Amino acid sequence: MYDITTIAIASIVTAGITTGIGAIAPALAEGRAVSSALKSLAQQPDASAIITRTLFVGLAMIESTAIYCFVVSMILIFANPFWNEGVAQAMAQ
């Protein structure tokens, strides 16, 4: 049941895929957010304070999805509970 090699392969591949997709989508989203913020900054330079503040908050919200993916992949690589369980079972045998 607990084959260590399978666990390692699955964890590493999944961690890579997680970070990859989790970098692509927020990058696209942040690009769209920044470009529309720049557009509205060029149209209304007076509202720059409000636009910048909202942009920062929105960027942090978008970026947090990337951070979630990063945290998940870090857990998969460094703090994987199934890996510890598999090692414990292999030691027991």
Add this chain to the structure above:
Amino acid sequence: MHLSPDEIVYWQYGWFKLNATIVFTWAVMLVLVVGAWLVTRKLSIGLQRARWQNLLEIIVIAICKQIEEIGLRNAHYYLPFLGTLFLFVGMTALATILPGFEPPTGSLSTTTALALCVFVSVPYFGVRQQGIGGYLSSYVKPTWVMLPFNVISEFSRTLALAIRLFGNMMSGAIILAILLTIAPFFFPIFMTVLGLLTGMVQAYIFSILAAVYIAAATRSRSSQAGATIGT
């Protein structure tokens, strides 16, 4: 490589562990408290002011202005809580330039504690401003169909607050550790500078989001615009 400063244990007695998170949290708190006490010992209201008093006035007034722009009218009432959040998170982010300093916000327990403070303070301020009935009725605001979603969002945004700060601070530390093994001399400096910037932005975001949540809970029924930002 360690994921969080929780794993660095300096001293242990039974179940009590004195790890790097606790040590550096108390160090930052000590610096903030003693620094504020030293600066505010002799305040002057004349034209001659000490330079540290000027610095603190700039910070306090800037935080007050930001809180008022969010939509909280009586900014001085919320200043102790929101300002402390900002100063603590910002100070831990700034102190990462000191060698050997592990940011305590890079540990999930610290950020969870901070997020729980926000989680508790939102109903506190809401009840203080609107009364219990007024605050509870904000859960069924558009229609009663939204009740479960409002309750879920209350918990999910607390989780999001904690994980966001933790992930940002931890990713900075881990990227530095990885870069030190690949390109040791020059490149980590740029990542440290970037880490300082993201640390300050995260401190700003954390306190702004707390202010937005509090504003959404204390606002009676006038505008829901601020409430939709951070869910």
